[in-house]
Amino acid sequence: MATRRQLVADLGTALQRYQRSVQAYDDAVQRALGLGAADLRCLDWLADGPKTAGVLATATGLRPAATTALLDRLEAKGLIERVRDEGDRRRVLVRMTEEGARRTYAMYAPLVDEGAGLFAGLTVAEMSRLRDLVDSMTELTDRHRGGIAAPS
Structure with missing residues (x-):
């Protein structure tokens, strides 16, 4: 039987593998x-x-200058748009276009759809505890x- 110390180490290793996997997935999405x-x-x-x-x-x-260039690139690709803030017309917000949302969600939909099944065997209390743990880690x-x- 594993000790608490060993389980903490094993969890750290598992989280590191997960983080690498997410990064590799994101790398593939950005290339695509x-x-x-x-x-x-x-x-x-x-x-x-919007932000x-x-x-x-x-x-x-x-x-700021590099951010402007990034936003210009994304706008040219039709993925984002700049809009006036309805609450303060002096402020400009950036939001994803419908095309941007569709294209990016298409890349992540398989993870979202299949991933939901990973929680099937967990109770509401267990999922709440996991959410709190992830929030604390963040x-x-x-x-x-x-x-x-x-x-x-």
Whole structure:
């Protein structure tokens, strides 16, 4: 029987394998869509709704000028559009077009559809605990990412 320490190590290894697998999948998607890594990351951030260019710059780790160039590329491909914020007409938001949503979702739909079945044997309480664990892991990573200094 595995010890708690061994199980923690095994979980860490399994999560590392999963992270590599997701990265490799995303790499394949960006190649299939003719995008770069920052382009796909931008689309990922837009999947849950419009964002400002500033939010996308932070999300992608790009400087403002590079973010503008990225948005220009995605707009030229018909994947995103710039629109006025209905709440504040002075502000411009970036949102995914229907074509952008369709093309990117088509790449991830098999994972979403098949992946839902992985939760079939779990109780609501177990899924809630898993969600909370993943949220805590995300918070931990985000907090530590903030402490990494860029080379000067």
